[in-house]
Amino acid sequence: MRIGVVFPQNEIxxxxxxxxxxxxxxxELGFRHVLAFDHVVGADPAVHQGWQGPYDVRxxxxxxxxxxxxxxALTSLExxxxxxxxxxxxTVLVAKQAVTFGGAFHRVTxxxxxxxxxxxxxPVWFGGQSPPAYRRAGRLADGWFPQLSLGPELDEARxxxxxxxxxxxxxxxxxxxxxxxxxxxxxxxLTEAADALGLRAG
Numbered sequence: 001m002r003i004g005v006v007f008p009q010n011e012i013x014x015x016x017x018x019x020x021x022x023x024x025x026x027x028e029l030g031f032r033h034v035l036a037f038d039h040v041v042g043a044d045p046a047v048h049q050g051w052q053g054p055y056d057v058r059x060x061x062x063x064x065x066x067x068x069x070x071x072x073a074l075t076s077l078e079x080x081x082x083x084x085x086x087x088x089x090x091t092v093l094v095a096k097q098a099v100t101f102g103g104a105f106h107r108v109t110x111x112x113x114x115x116x117x118x119x120x121x122x123p124v125w126f127g128g129q130s131p132p133a134y135r136r137a138g139r140l141a142d143g144w145f146p147q148l149s150l151g152p153e154l155d156e157a158r159x160x161x162x163x164x165x166x167x168x169x170x171x172x173x174x175x176x177x178x179x180x181x182x183x184x185x186x187x188x189x190l191t192e193a194a195d196a197l198g199l200r201a202g
Contacts, residue, residue, distance in 0.1 A: 009062060039059065135163075
C-alpha cells in the first residue's frame with residue numbers, strides 16, 4: 001500500500017513558497033505521492049444566478065501540469081492527476097505534456113514528443129460514480145478513484161470493477177484503488193500519526 005495526499009487546491013492560495021513548503025513537508029513525512037484535481041474556469045455567481053456548483057470564480061486552482069513541473073524540481077514525490085479537464089485545453093499541448101491522444105474529435109499521431117516521459121506506459125486511473133464508470137475502470141484502467149465512503153456502496157462498486165476486469169481477461173488484483181482519509185487534527189498530531197504508521201522517512 002502506498003499512502004499519498006491530495007493537494008489542497010482551494011486552501012493553499014497562490015503563494016509559491018507555500019506550495020514548496022507543502023510539497024517538501026509531504027515528502028518529509030514519508031508520503032509517496034501527491035494528487036491534484038483540476039478545474040480550469042469558475043462561474044461567477046453574480047452573473048449566473050442560482051449557480052450551485054462546488055467551485056466558482058473565486059476558487060483557486062493551480063494548473064496541474066505546471067504545478068507538477070514545479071514540485072518535480074523540489075521533491076521526488078510521484079505526481080498524480082485526479083482529473084484533467086481535456087475539453088478546456090489545447091489537445092496538442094496536453095498530448096505533449098502527458099500522452100498520445102486519440103478521440104472522437106482530435107487525434108495526435110506521428111508527432112514529436114521530447115523529452116519522453118521517464119515512466120512508460122503512463123498509468124491511467126479512472127474516477128466516476130456510476131455503474132458504467134465502474135465497468136469502464138475494470139475494463140481499461142490501471143486503477144480507480146472511488147467517490148464513496150466505506151460501506152455497502154463501496155463494496156458494490158468494487159464488485160462491479162472486479163467483475164468487469166475479469167470479463168475483460170484482466171486480473172482484478174492488479175488494479176490500484178485510491179483510498180482517502182480526511183485529517184482534522186493539528187500538524188503535531190499529523191506528525192505523530194505518520195510516525196505511528198511508519199510513514200516518515202528516516
